Amino acid sequence: MASTDPTKYKLNHSMIRVKDPKRSVQFYEFLGLKLINKLENPDAKFDLYFLAYDSPRAVSHGNHWTDREGIVELTHNYGTENDPDYKIANGNQEPARGFGHLAISVDNIQAACRRLEDAGYKFQKRLTDGKMRSIAFVLDPDGYWVEIIPQKPLEETENIKETDPATYRLNHTMIRVKDAQASLKFYQETMGMKLLRTSEMKEGGFNLYFLGYGPDAPATSAKGVSPIADREGLLELTWNYGTEKDPNFKYHDGNAQPQGFGHICLSVDDLDAACARFEEQKVNWKKRLTDGRMKNIAFVLDPDGYWIEILQNENLKTRANW
Known part of the structure; x- marks a missing residue:
C-alpha cells in the first residue's frame, strides 16, 4: 500500500x-x-x-x-x-458561534489600517480600541472578522505612511474548540500538525493554540509581534476555560x-x-x-x-x- x-x-x-x-x-x-x-x-x-x-x-x-x-x-x-x-453567519454571534476569523499579517499595521479605513471598510476593533493595541479586526462585506496583525514592532512603523499589500500573508484561521486537549491531540496525532505556539490568557479565561506544518517556531519574537507572523496556513484554536466540563456545550x-x-x-x-x-x-x-x-x-x-x-x-x- x-x-x-x-x-x-x-x-x-x-x-x-x-x-x-x-x-x-x-x-x-x-x-x-x-x-x-x-x-x-x-x-x-x-x-x-x-x-x-x-x-x-x-x-x-x-x-x-x-x-x-x-x-x-x-x-x-x-x-x-x-x-x-x-x-451570512459570521461565527461570532449566538447561536452560531464557532469560527472566529481569518488573520492577515502586514508590513505596517498602522498604515494598513488607515488604508482600509480610507477605503470605507468598517472595523470590529480599531488599533486604538481596548487594551490590545497591536491587533485590529476589519469586517469583510459579509461581516466576517479579518484580524490584522503586525510583521514588525509598532514603534518601527508608526512614522511610516506606506504599506505594501504584496508583502502581506494570510497567516491563520481561528476556530473555537470545546475541549482543548481533545482538539490538540486530534490535530497533532491524526492530522500531523505541530503545536507552534501557545498563548495563555488567564485573566480573560482562555488560551490560544497555534498549529501548522513546516518548521518549528522561534522561541522569542520582537515586541508585540508573533514569532510566526511571517507564516501562512496556520490554525488557531481558541479554548474558553470550562467549556469541556459542560456536557450540553456545543460550537x-x-x-x-x-x-x-x-x-x-x-x-x-x-x-x-x-x-x-x-x-x-x-x-x-x-x-x-x-x-x-x-x-x-x-x-x-x-x-x-x-x-x-x-x-x-x-x-x-x-x-x-x-
Missing part, C-alpha cells in the same frame, strides 16, 4: 460562504490577495473563488493552487446576492443553519494513502473518497464537528484536472 507523510501536508485553504462574490472578491483583492482559481458549478448553482497572495514576494508565488497554504475559498450560491433576506460548525464558514482544507501527498491512514486512526467521516459523485475529495470531522476537506496536492501527484 502507498505511504503518506504528514510532514508534507499543507493547510491549503479555509472556505467561507459569501452573499455577493463581486463585493467579496473586491475586498480580498484590496487586501492584496489575487484570484488564482475559479471553479464554476452551474449544474449545482454555485461557484468557488480561490484567492491567495501571489506576488513575487509571496510564500507560494506561482504554485499550483493545491500546492499552497494561505488560500481563502469563497463559495457563492447563485441568487444570494439578489435576496434581501439572505444573511456551531458553520454548515448547519445559519450558515457561514464551511471548512478548512488539507492538501496531502497521496490522497488514497492519507485517507487509509485516517481510517486507521478511526476518524469520523463526513464524506469518504468513495461516497457520492466527487471521488477526488474527502471530508473528516474534527472533535467539534468542523469539516476538514482532504485534497490531493497536484504538484506531488497528479490526480484531478481542477
Whole structure:
C-alpha cells in the first residue's frame, strides 16, 4: 500500500460562504490577495473563488493552487446576492458561534489600517480600541472578522505612511474548540500538525493554540509581534476555560443553519494513502473518497464537528484536472 507523510501536508485553504462574490472578491483583492482559481458549478448553482497572495514576494508565488497554504475559498450560491433576506453567519454571534476569523499579517499595521479605513471598510476593533493595541479586526462585506496583525514592532512603523499589500500573508484561521486537549491531540496525532505556539490568557479565561506544518517556531519574537507572523496556513484554536466540563456545550460548525464558514482544507501527498491512514486512526467521516459523485475529495470531522476537506496536492501527484 502507498505511504503518506504528514510532514508534507499543507493547510491549503479555509472556505467561507459569501452573499455577493463581486463585493467579496473586491475586498480580498484590496487586501492584496489575487484570484488564482475559479471553479464554476452551474449544474449545482454555485461557484468557488480561490484567492491567495501571489506576488513575487509571496510564500507560494506561482504554485499550483493545491500546492499552497494561505488560500481563502469563497463559495457563492447563485441568487444570494439578489435576496434581501439572505444573511451570512459570521461565527461570532449566538447561536452560531464557532469560527472566529481569518488573520492577515502586514508590513505596517498602522498604515494598513488607515488604508482600509480610507477605503470605507468598517472595523470590529480599531488599533486604538481596548487594551490590545497591536491587533485590529476589519469586517469583510459579509461581516466576517479579518484580524490584522503586525510583521514588525509598532514603534518601527508608526512614522511610516506606506504599506505594501504584496508583502502581506494570510497567516491563520481561528476556530473555537470545546475541549482543548481533545482538539490538540486530534490535530497533532491524526492530522500531523505541530503545536507552534501557545498563548495563555488567564485573566480573560482562555488560551490560544497555534498549529501548522513546516518548521518549528522561534522561541522569542520582537515586541508585540508573533514569532510566526511571517507564516501562512496556520490554525488557531481558541479554548474558553470550562467549556469541556459542560456536557450540553456545543460550537456551531458553520454548515448547519445559519450558515457561514464551511471548512478548512488539507492538501496531502497521496490522497488514497492519507485517507487509509485516517481510517486507521478511526476518524469520523463526513464524506469518504468513495461516497457520492466527487471521488477526488474527502471530508473528516474534527472533535467539534468542523469539516476538514482532504485534497490531493497536484504538484506531488497528479490526480484531478481542477
